[in-house]
Amino acid sequence: MSLVAPSTRRLGRMLRALLAASLALTLTAQPVMAQSILRDAETEAYLKEISAPIVAAAGLQPGNVDIVLVGDKEINAFVAGGQAVYIHSGLIEAADNTNEIQGVIAHEVGHITGGHVIRFGEGARGATGITLLSLLLGAAAMAAGSAEAGMGVMMAGQQAALGKFLAFNRVQESSADAAGVGFLNKAGISGKGMLSFFLKLRKEEYRYASTYAEVDPFMQTHPMSGEREATLSADVLKSPAYNNKTDPALDAKFKRIKAKLIGYMDDPTTALRKYPESDQSAAAHYARAYAWHRGAYPDKAVEEVEKLVASDPKDPYYRELQGQILLESGKPKEAIGPLRIAVQGSRSSPLISSLLGHALLATEDPALVPEARDVLKVAVARDRDNPFAWYTLGMAYSRLGDEPRAQLATAERYALLGNDRLAMASAEAAMTRIPRGTPDYIRAEDIALSARAAASQRKK
Incomplete structure (x- = not known):
């Protein structure tokens, strides 16, 4: 279940897969882990902070709902079972502010509370029944000597099955929209961001429509963005939270998160073009630091980070990046100081702690191994889902015999x-x-x- 309707071409591939699956009487979803999960302490803290009031408004425990970042340039977000919302990095890059991200999260939480992933089989069963009947009738027509008629029956049946499945899916998407607006209202968060983001989606639809074919609203997995915008506008505009402003501190964090994702995910040349040297904002320094680091210009990357550190020496995420660049540039001893500050400032963030443990071991100084073990034990105790932290902890134990x-x-x-x-x-x-x-x-x-x-x- 996702916020964004797929492109016409990708939708075609997905639908063919769904129809083919009916032959085996099953419909399966692509495993989430098949995609690239990005782990970043600052981004995860930000997403947790902005989603907490929405999750609470939905009657869920914020600590039990995960907001997971997927390294994918496509503008999308989805749920895939359990209490986890997956957000593509491309969606954050496309957003303009925190409020738009909150609108996306509210919609996806609506899928969770509605049990839509669990109910996916309801729509699939109806579509599968129609498909199987068309296959049987088509096969009978072929056996009677009319191959052309048989193929026509099969294709018509598949089209009908597809329409039934998509209609079911559109109802779920509309339900998630309505639930999302309700959660935003209860949390005192404006729905402006949800509406403005749907405007972006409508532009995407027009772009694909002009490239491939006119969009048929009855052959979409989601209601048309224009329809969604019109339906939601009435509820959002009358909300008492409509004119509520986002905390400026959250939007400052958003700019940093977006910049670092662009610096990390985009081609370095593209990132440097988006954040030219003339831009001396913290976000621009962040983006350029990542871009220079990825482009194998460590001195330039360090120069950008030093400007960030000078502006706020205690910022744990600036120090984390400083330590990471030094460590990955072959200077683990120099990385330890910044990373210790980062661990302390982030209240022992598991991801930053695992990076410090790695740096301590990378010095190959036996005197630092016990500290590495202790830091890594805390890291895995607080976040057991980090394979790299377990690998590094195993190395520490091995070196200690x-x-x-x-x-x-x-x-x-x-x-x-x-x-x-x-x-x-x-x-x-x-x-x-x-x-x-x-x-x-x-x-x-x-x-x-x-x-x-x-x-x-x-x-x-």
Whole structure:
């Protein structure tokens, strides 16, 4: 379930896949992990902050809803089961302010509270029944000697099935729109951003319509953006929160987030064109630092970061970037100071802590290994879903001669990566040398059992 309707060409590919799936009587969604998940401490903190009032207004616990950043230039956001909203980096780049991002999040939370991913099968079952009937009738016509008539019946049936499925999907999208407006109202957040973002979507529709073919509103996964805008306008305009302003501090954070994403995701030349040297704002320094770093100009990257640090020496994210550039430029000892400041300033952010642990180990100084282990233990305790942190912790344990816990950390890493065979082997190796009944032993046992069950299920 996503906020944005796909392009005509991509929609065609998706629909063909849906129709083909009916032959197997199943409809499956592409795994989210097949896409690139971006982890950034500052971005995750920002998305959590701006979504918290919306999530609370929806009757959910903010700590139980994840806002996940996907490294994809397409303007899109979606939910894929559970309480997680996935936002493409391209959507943040296309947005103009925090309020537009909040409008997107409100819509997607509407999908979560509506149980739309769970109910996806309802629409699929009706479409599948029509498709199967058309296949049977078409096959009968072919058997009777009329191949042309048979193909016509099949294609007409598929078109009808497709229309039924898309109609079901459009109802869900409209429902998520209405729910999203309600959440914004309850949270005291203006719906202006939701409306202005739909205007962007309408422009996208017109662009694709002129490129391929006139858009048929009955063959879309979503209601037309113009219709959505008209429907929502009445509710948004009468909202008591309509004229509420976004906290300027949040929009300042948005500009930083957008700039760093452009610096990281865009081609360096493009990023530098969007943020020329004449722009001396914090956001521009951020974008250029990432662009120069990605373009293999470490001195220029450091120069940009130093300007940021000079403006606010205690900013943890400026210090994080400073440490990252130094570390990845082959200067781990110089990176430790900035990263220690970043960890302290971010209240031991797991992502920043794992970077500090990496820097401490990269110095190859044995005296720093115990600190690396302790920092990384805190990191994985607060964020267990970071394979790199587990890998680095395993290295720290290994250098300290604690091979059983190095094997346990390795098992954690392989379990996250979905490598059941190596997760099970590493966990079982750890169990042979970790005292039975201890928390570490029980955890290793859990990993081994889960990996064995997953492997067995795949064989079936």
